[in-house]
Every structure is written in C-alpha cells, then in structure tokens.
Amino acid sequence: MADNEDLKELQKLHFESHNKYVYFLLAATGAALGYALQKLDGLPITFWVAPGLFAVFCWLASFYAGCMRITWTHRAMHANFDSLQLQRGIHLRQPDSASETQRVIELRKGHTLENLGRSSFYIKLQFWLLTAGLLAFVVWRILEMLRVKGAP
Incomplete structure (x- = not known):
C-alpha cells in the first residue's frame, strides 16, 4: 500500500510542477507583451516593425494556448472525477445497470485521454509560440539597431 501512496505523491508533484510551468510561461508571455507593446507604441506600421x-x-x-491548456486540463480532471464517481456508484446521474455504468465509465475515460492529449498539444504550442515571439523580437531589435546605425 505504501507504493501506491508514493505513486500518488509523485503524480501530485508532477501535476503541480506542470501547472507552475504553464503559469510561468503565461507570466513570461504577459511581460513580453507589455514590453513589446511599449516599444511599438507610436511607431508607424512599416516593414521595419x-x-x-x-x-x-x-x-x-x-x-491563448496557455489558457486553452488550462481549460483542457480542467476538462480532463472533471472527466476523470466523473469516472471515479461512477466507479464508486455515487455519481448524480448513476446508470441503473452495471453494464451501462461500465460503458459510461469507459466513455469518460476516453474523454479524459482526449482532453489530456489536447492539453499536451496546447502546452507545446504555448512554448513554441513564446519562443518564436522571442526570436522575432530579437531580430526586430537587431534590425532596428542596424537601421538606426546606418541612418545619417
């Protein structure tokens, strides 16, 4: 039984760590947006910007991808919660027959896996969009420095 508790604790730590990572990416994105908008403020829209x-x-x-990741994770947790309630026979809409209960449990487990897959997609997208934005911003600032240096 101790092994089961260790697995639960490890899973809990993994989930908390993953959540902190998502919120870190959201915070970094917000800070980057604020800084970029401040730098872009008042500039005419040209090729250079x-x-x-x-x-x-x-x-x-x-x-947006970070928010969607959170949404799909919550949906996965809700589907998993429904599945556990059905297994224990305490769901608000508990089916009458055992075979129907098993069918609904399998359906909810499928929803959990689908939702986790979408959540996984969105966290990867969140990271790569943040990175692409960073690279584009650095390129823009370098181009600006070269343009200003070359101007009379």
Missing part, C-alpha cells in the same frame, strides 16, 4: 508585430502576434497566440 513587422518582426515586432509578429512577436506580439506570437505572444498573444501563446497566451
């Missing part, structure tokens, strides 16, 4: 605008677009999409 395109990488900066692309960075902002990437960070907005990253923020």
Whole structure:
C-alpha cells in the first residue's frame, strides 16, 4: 500500500510542477507583451516593425494556448472525477445497470485521454509560440539597431 501512496505523491508533484510551468510561461508571455507593446507604441506600421508585430502576434497566440491548456486540463480532471464517481456508484446521474455504468465509465475515460492529449498539444504550442515571439523580437531589435546605425 505504501507504493501506491508514493505513486500518488509523485503524480501530485508532477501535476503541480506542470501547472507552475504553464503559469510561468503565461507570466513570461504577459511581460513580453507589455514590453513589446511599449516599444511599438507610436511607431508607424512599416516593414521595419513587422518582426515586432509578429512577436506580439506570437505572444498573444501563446497566451491563448496557455489558457486553452488550462481549460483542457480542467476538462480532463472533471472527466476523470466523473469516472471515479461512477466507479464508486455515487455519481448524480448513476446508470441503473452495471453494464451501462461500465460503458459510461469507459466513455469518460476516453474523454479524459482526449482532453489530456489536447492539453499536451496546447502546452507545446504555448512554448513554441513564446519562443518564436522571442526570436522575432530579437531580430526586430537587431534590425532596428542596424537601421538606426546606418541612418545619417
């Protein structure tokens, strides 16, 4: 039984760590957006600011992906919770027959796995959009320095 408790504790730590990572990425994205918008404020929309605008677009999409990751994780947890309630016979809409209960449990387990898959997709997307925005922003700032240096 102690092994089961160790697994539960490890799973809990993994989940908490993953959540902290998502919220860290959201915070980094918010800070990057604020900084980029401050740098873009008042600049005319020209070819020269395109990488900066692309960075902002990437960070907005990253923020959206982070929110979707949280949404799909919550949906997975809810589906898993439903499945556990059904297994214990305490669900509010508990089916009358054991075979129907088993069918609904399997259905909810499938929903849990689908939702976790979507959650996994969105956390990867969140990271890569944040990274793409960072690269675009750095390219923009370098282009700006080269352009200003070359101007008379």
